[in-house]
Amino acid sequence: MRIGVDLGGSHIAVGLVENDGTIIERVEKNWSFEDRQDIENNIEKSIIEISTNILNKHNYSFENIEMIGIGSPGTIMDGKILNASNLGIKIFDIKKAIEEKTGCKVLVKNDAKCAAICEKKFGNLKDFSDAVFLTLGTGIGGAVFLDNKLLQPKRFSGFEIGHMIIKKDGIQCACGKKGCFERYASMKSFKDMFVKEFNLDKNKNWHSKDIFEIIDREKGNPVIKNIIDEYVDNLITGLVNLIDIFEPQAICMGGGFVYYKELLLPIIKEILYKKDRNFNKGYIPEIVIAKTGNDAGVIGAAMQD
Numbered sequence: 001m002r003i004g005v006d007l008g009g010s011h012i013a014v015g016l017v018e019n020d021g022t023i024i025e026r027v028e029k030n031w032s033f034e035d036r037q038d039i040e041n042n043i044e045k046s047i048i049e050i051s052t053n054i055l056n057k058h059n060y061s062f063e064n065i066e067m068i069g070i071g072s073p074g075t076i077m078d079g080k081i082l083n084a085s086n087l088g089i090k091i092f093d094i095k096k097a098i099e100e101k102t103g104c105k106v107l108v109k110n111d112a113k114c115a116a117i118c119e120k121k122f123g124n125l126k127d128f129s130d131a132v133f134l135t136l137g138t139g140i141g142g143a144v145f146l147d148n149k150l151l152q153p154k155r156f157s158g159f160e161i162g163h164m165i166i167k168k169d170g171i172q173c174a175c176g177k178k179g180c181f182e183r184y185a186s187m188k189s190f191k192d193m194f195v196k197e198f199n200l201d202k203n204k205n206w207h208s209k210d211i212f213e214i215i216d217r218e219k220g221n222p223v224i225k226n227i228i229d230e231y232v233d234n235l236i237t238g239l240v241n242l243i244d245i246f247e248p249q250a251i252c253m254g255g256g257f258v259y260y261k262e263l264l265l266p267i268i269k270e271i272l273y274k275k276d277r278n279f280n281k282g283y284i285p286e287i288v289i290a291k292t293g294n295d296a297g298v299i300g301a302a303m304q305d
């Protein structure tokens, strides 16, 4: 039995998970403004409190737990969370903190990699030994599997797929480089194009629902088609790079992209399957959508090794 923790900018989810990936119980908590003022302590406190409550309820203790797996945004190095800007963390040794309090072994991985592990074990990547997983949200996170193994770098977080440059001297990225893939193909960049073209309030948090309303309202407006065409073209530039480098059997897209699958996936497939943009013209992998959804973070965190 394991505990999986899905740590995010707006909330934390903790689950008691069987070794086969079944969730026994999962509890979620949103960060309040006060929580965020002392986020490291509150993360530690929440993990301990929620886990203890769930374990007590099922007549278990930390002694019954094989390991606690944590999925977190930011760069993960030796169990430390580094530079998780949406949590306001510069450096936090979460592995040490939780191991000391629970006596359990603690493993920490980037949240996109945890979602990928779940999708690979239980979702739409189950039948593919060589695959690329992308989380398209505020940024783009990724993971690569070859021969069913998650490729793991030795020094830094690695596989910074979102920060491969697809346009030289392009838009400035928060990472310091210009023209990164995530500045053109994340769901945030997709929404930003609507904000720009339709003069929407830049400070408002626009949801997918709002974007779909605009698309409905502006049916036939060539601006909509231009936004979609440009977005898809940029996304495909990145996908083609990944196809040429890793030759995956499948690429799976998750995160906020899932909401747009009916709008965007057919266009992406149509262009990709024309087979004229990648190096090996005859070879195009399957393009699939993540299916493991909301629980993927907790399950994937618990299943990491």
Ligand SMILES: [Zn+2]
Pocket (backbone or CB within 6 Å): 162, 163, 173, 174, 175, 176, 177, 180
């Ligand atoms: Zn970047």
